[in-house]
Amino acid sequence: MSFDHSGLRAQFPILNAGPGPLHYLDNGASAQTPQAVLDAVLAYETTARANAHRGVHRLAEAATDAYEGARAEVARFLNTPVDEIVFAGGCTAAINLVAHSFGATLKPGDRVLVSELEHHSNIVPWQMLRDRAGIELDALPVTEDGRIDLGALPRLLTERTKLVALAHVSNVTGAALDVPEVAAAARAVGARVLLDGAQRAPHGPLDLPALGVDFYVFAGHKAYGPNGIGVLWARAELLEAMPPFLGGGSMIGRVTLARTTWAPPPRRFEAGTPPIGPAVGLGAACHWMASLDWSAVASHEMSLVQRLLDGLGEVPGARIFGPAGLQRRYPVVSFLLDGVHPHDVAQTLDGFGVAVRAGHHCAQPLMERFDLDGTTRASLAPYNDASDIDALLKGVAHAVRTLR
Amino acid sequence: MTDQLYHERIVALAKARTGDGRLTAPERTAQRDNPLCGDRISLDLTLDAAGRIAALGHKVRGCLLCQASASVLSAVAVGRDADGVAALRADAEAALAGQGGGAYEAFAPVAAHKSRHECVLLPLQALTDAIVSRQ
Numbered sequence: 157m158s159f160d161h162s163g164l165r166a167q168f169p170i171l172n173a174g175p176g177p178l179h180y181l182d183n184g185a186s187a188q189t190p191q192a193v194l195d196a197v198l199a200y201e202t203t204a205r206a207n208a209h210r211g212v213h214r215l216a217e218a219a220t221d222a223y224e225g226a227r228a229e230v231a232r233f234l235n236t237p238v239d240e241i242v243f244a245g246g247c248t249a250a251i252n253l254v255a256h257s258f259g260a261t262l263k264p265g266d267r268v269l270v271s272e273l274e275h276h277s278n279i280v281p282w283q284m285l286r287d288r289a290g291i292e293l294d295a296l297p298v299t300e301d302g303r304i305d306l307g308a309l310p311r312l313l314t315e316r317t318k319l320v321a322l323a324h325v326s327n328v329t330g331a332a333l334d335v336p337e338v339a340a341a342a343r344a345v346g347a348r349v350l351l352d353g354a355q356r357a358p359h360g361p362l363d364l365p366a367l368g369v370d371f372y373v374f375a376g377h378k379a380y381g382p383n384g385i386g387v388l389w390a391r392a393e394l395l396e397a398m399p400p401f402l403g404g405g406s407m408i409g410r411v412t413l414a415r416t417t418w419a420p421p422p423r424r425f426e427a428g429t430p431p432i433g434p435a436v437g438l439g440a441a442c443h444w445m446a447s448l449d450w451s452a453v454a455s456h457e458m459s460l461v462q463r464l465l466d467g468l469g470e471v472p473g474a475r476i477f478g479p480a481g482l483q484r485r486y487p488v489v490s491f492l493l494d495g496v497h498p499h500d501v502a503q504t505l506d507g508f509g510v511a512v513r514a515g516h517h518c519a520q521p522l523m524e525r526f527d528l529d530g531t532t533r534a535s536l537a538p539y540n541d542a543s544d545i546d547a548l549l550k551g552v553a554h555a556v557r558t559l560r
Numbered sequence: 561m562t563d564q565l566y567h568e569r570i571v572a573l574a575k576a577r578t579g580d581g582r583l584t585a586p587e588r589t590a591q592r593d594n595p596l597c598g599d600r601i602s603l604d605l606t607l608d609a610a611g612r613i614a615a616l617g618h619k620v621r622g623c624l625l626c627q628a629s630a631s632v633l634s635a636v637a638v639g640r641d642a643d644g645v646a647a648l649r650a651d652a653e654a655a656l657a658g659q660g661g662g663a664y665e666a667f668a669p670v671a672a673h674k675s676r677h678e679c680v681l682l683p684l685q686a687l688t689d690a691i692v693s694r695q
Binding site: 496497498499500503504507514515516520523529530558559 | 563565566571596597598599621622623624625673676679
């Protein structure tokens with residue numbers, strides 16, 4: 157396979173929709189969608205729209221096929237059995253599902269270990285579980301270069317720890333977790349591992365069984381798919397042992413007024429009419445991602461990260477918040493400009509057609525740890541190119557000139 | 561468009577940091593956060609016998625618009641009671657609606673940027689909290 161960058165970029169209609177150039181570097185918040193995904197959703201909505209797993213008519217069969225076909229695409233992308241894929245409303249919903257359903261198997265005094273750099277979606281559900289179930293919550297510290305400090309594992313990972321829930325890739329610093337080290341340490345004390353893959357899944361297929369973790373979650377809209385869909389993967393024996401989260405149609409075996417039995421996974425965790433169209437779109441997005449040569453894509457993305465790091469290195473008063481180099485990182489780069497607030501940087505960049513995110517990135521404990529108001533974040537996707545980075549650097553220079 | 565937002569007067573207001581610094585013996589204190597962006601203002605007041613603002617101090621951790629708004633507020637708040645603060649807030653809201661704005665007229669270009677309205681209003685929300693609180 158090869159990497160035809162201009163051909164790939166042309167697959168994203170919004171990038172050329174105007175008005176003016178769009179330098180979209182906010183992929184960590186929400187990535188753009190290729191034509192293949194739009195086509196798949198439109199095809200479903202115009203030829204197969206019905207409720208899944210309910211009717212016997214032609215459209216109902218087509219909708220069920222489309223929905224289950226999407227599940228199979230996701231399973232191929234993650235290299236997992238198809239019945240271990242649960243569709244949820246998003247990444248946040250998937251973590252909440254684990255916090256409720258796996259959380260229901262925990263006892264007061266059991267511990268969950270997160271880190272200081274987690275997205276709020278991987279902190280708040282565990283705090284809510286703590287408050288309702290009496291578990292205890294610990295947090296791994298973060299190093300000065302924005303990585304989870306695994307040196308603290310021996311101190312914080314104990315035999316009372318039942319779950320280690322960490323970001324596979326930081327949504328603020330782009331640092332990648334050393335998964336084998338975490339998985340081995342957790343296994344040694346009998347703890348399960350959940351990875352928040354929101355920032356990792358958009359950068360190529362995964363082999364989850366080989367990662368040695370137990371739960372994996374990611375969001376469709378950050379992985380070139382639609383909004384309103386996310387994925388939970390969990391090992392079959394874990395799903396089988398977990399009670400349902402939401403109750404309603406589809407997730408049942410049999411309902412009487414006296415009691416209800418549960419459907420087997422994954423349907424046990426998919427109460428109500430599922431988001432069929434978004435699931436179909438996510439399946440198409442996984443298929444699209446799997447068609448790329450990720451070695452070439454990663455090389456391209458990292459060359460852009462280097463261009464960005466080099467360019468910011470020449471701006472007086474600019475500082476990278478996160479890893480300074482290309483090792484064990486993904487193309488998410490946070491930076492600070494002395495004397496200019498991140499929101500004002502982002503607003504100025506918008507005037508240059510550059511879309512970035514600024515603020516706390518739903519990681520307020522990390523901001524507090526480093527006494528930051530926020531950061532400006534550029535997060536890249538395969539369709540980005542050098543012109544996007546150069547436009548950002550031009551806007552940064554303008555912000556320094558006019559606002560400092 | 562961005563240069564219209566960050567025009568000379570608004571940048572000067574932010575850099576002036578009028579009223580920056582906490583009061584040593586405040587009678588009223590309020591803190592407001594913008595949960596979307598993390599901006600925060602802590603604001604202190606002392607009042608005269610008639611319940612009007614005698615002194616105001618603040619600490620802003622926020623963007624240029626929030627700083628500029630806090631400067632405007634600090635320049636015109638002394639001598640106002642709760643009704644006077646409400647009138648000031650009405651001025652700010654008018655500016656953000658593109659309809660004049662009195663002391664907040666400089667913020668008229670923010671009207672086109674809805675996501676930044678809260679940046680301007682945050683200091684006024686803190687001031688309102690402080691003056692109506694009973695501490």
